Amino acid sequence: MELTVVDRDGTARALQAKSGEVLMPLLRDGIDVAIGICGGVISCGTCLVILDEGWSGHVASPSDDETDMLEALDAPPGARLACQLTLSDAVAGLRLTIAPEA
C-alpha cells in the first residue's frame, strides 16, 4: 500500500508499506527523520504524527499509555504515536504529517 507522509519541512513523500508493519520504523528508516528515540516504548513522544481528518477511525484506538502520552504532549486531534500504529489494509492511501520536534 502507499501512504503519503508530510515531513517536518512540509515535503509530501510517498511511502510504501505492508499490512502488519509498525509505522514508526517505516518513517525513521524510509523518511530518514529523527523519531523513535525510545524505540517504541511510549517514553519519548518523538514519533508523534497527525493523521489527516477522517483517518483516525481506520486505526485501532490508542491504549491508555498512548492516551496518557498524547495528553502530556498536548497533542492535537488526529495525533497518534507512530510506534503504536500497526498498519492494515484499511489505511491504504493514508496521509499523515510528522509533528514538529518538541
Ligand code: FES
Ligand atoms: S518511539 Fe518513543 S513514544 Fe513512540
